[in-house]
Amino acid sequence: MTEGRLAQNLLYFGRALRTAGMAVGPGVMLDAAEAMRIAGLGSREDLYWTLHAVFVSRREDHAVFDQAFDLFWRRRSAGDKLMALLSPVAVPVAPQPAKPGARRVEEAFFAGGKTSQPEAPPEVEVDARLTASDADVLRTRDFAQMSAAELEQARRRIAALKMPDDQVATRRLAPDPRGRRVDMRAALRASLATGGAFMPLRTRAPTRRPPPVVALLDISGSMSDYARPVLHFLHALGARRRVHTFLFGTRLTNVSRALRHRDVDAALAGVAELVPDWSGGTRIAPSLRAFNKDWSRRVLAQNPVVLLVTDGLERDPDDTLAREMDRLHRSCRRLVWLNPLLRYA
Structure with missing residues (x-):
């Protein structure tokens, strides 16, 4: 060059x-x-x-x-070009997973080019909606990376999102001229400017911030198509408030730390490595019981909003699901159930 x-x-x-x-x-x-x-x-x-x-x-x-x-x-x-021409065709190896941001970089450089790769044969998939299974199928998931246009569109939509109860009062106090609690320390510090002859009034008030969100996402076979957009939503929402994310199919997995990565592709890659039961069976009641027993005291202490994303298709005929749902509802500020199958009603 x-x-x-x-x-x-x-x-x-x-x-x-x-x-x-x-x-x-x-x-x-x-x-x-x-x-x-x-x-x-x-x-x-x-x-x-x-x-x-x-x-x-x-x-x-x-x-x-x-x-x-x-x-x-x-x-x-x-020399490298000559070796490439004289070398025999290498034995094909298994494709390596793309690094975070690879799709955005590829589109940035080759947006106007045309690829000459042959089209892959159509893959036959079985639609598992409206069905439920309790089989413990161990399967990982390789999420498709977001393009630059999809990433920018997701950021704009999340920025325009206004959730109910967006600001709640906390126990932490902050200086506020309209507050009802007198801040004696601040008043004494301000009086030093006049030598103690005059003491201005300083007040404090409780700070307000968005309530945390706890998301419980079903990743069974009947909900696998909705996992990626919901995870994108939760990743973008984490930039505005504290979010705890749990995935469940046949077992409960905490993926909150993986979703805190700022790059969305790296975050979803970390989630895919943690969860072994993608598109498997459905065990909603045992998963909710595990959450109420092991995690409720840790993540529900700040009275958050709980998002339960599941189709509700459960194989257990007993009343365990109703009992665990009632316990979860009484432990949070608001319980919101998002059921994508309601569009078929």
Whole structure:
């Protein structure tokens, strides 16, 4: 890559990063050009860290930048090209899972290109809706990565979302001129400015913040089609309030820590590694009993809103489900049951 085309290639690289979802503006591009001028054209590693220091301002942008840099700033030598032409066809290996942000980077660079790969044969799937099974099927799930357009659309919709009871009072106090509790410490500190001759009134009031959300998501065979959009919603909602997420099919799994990753693709990849019973059977009552016994005191202490996303198809004929649902309802601020099968009614 010659120095004459360096500015043009840097501009194209910055546009690709912006298309992939990174915050890259004209000021950042000018800083990148100035940084490359000062650092000089050294090794590839020096170029990587020089551009990384300029473009990456958020933790979730590291994976996208790494994928884009490896794809754009690579150069094959003549020896590598000759070896590729003379080498025999390699034995195909199993495809590796895509790294977080790979789809956004691919669309940013090859949005206008056409792929010549043959179309895969249609996969026959069995629709398990309106059916229930208690079979313990161990199966992992590989979520499709979000494109840049889908990620931006999800952010806009979550930003415009207004949930009921959005602000509730807490026990923590904060300075408030309209508060009803006198803050003597603040009043004494303010009186030092006048030498104690005058003491202004300082008051405090309880702070208000959104209530936490506890989500219980059914991932059995009848609910597998709805798992990905609901997880995207919960991941975006976690940026605005505290969210605890539990998945259950034949067992209960806490995936709250995995969903706290800022990059949505990395978060869903972590969720897929934790949950072994995707698209398996349905055991709603035992899962709710495990939640009420092991997790209710930990995550329901702040009186949250509980979202129960399930179709309600249960195989157990006893009254365990009704009893556990009643206990859960009495332990939270509000219990919201989201049943996607109601659209068939």
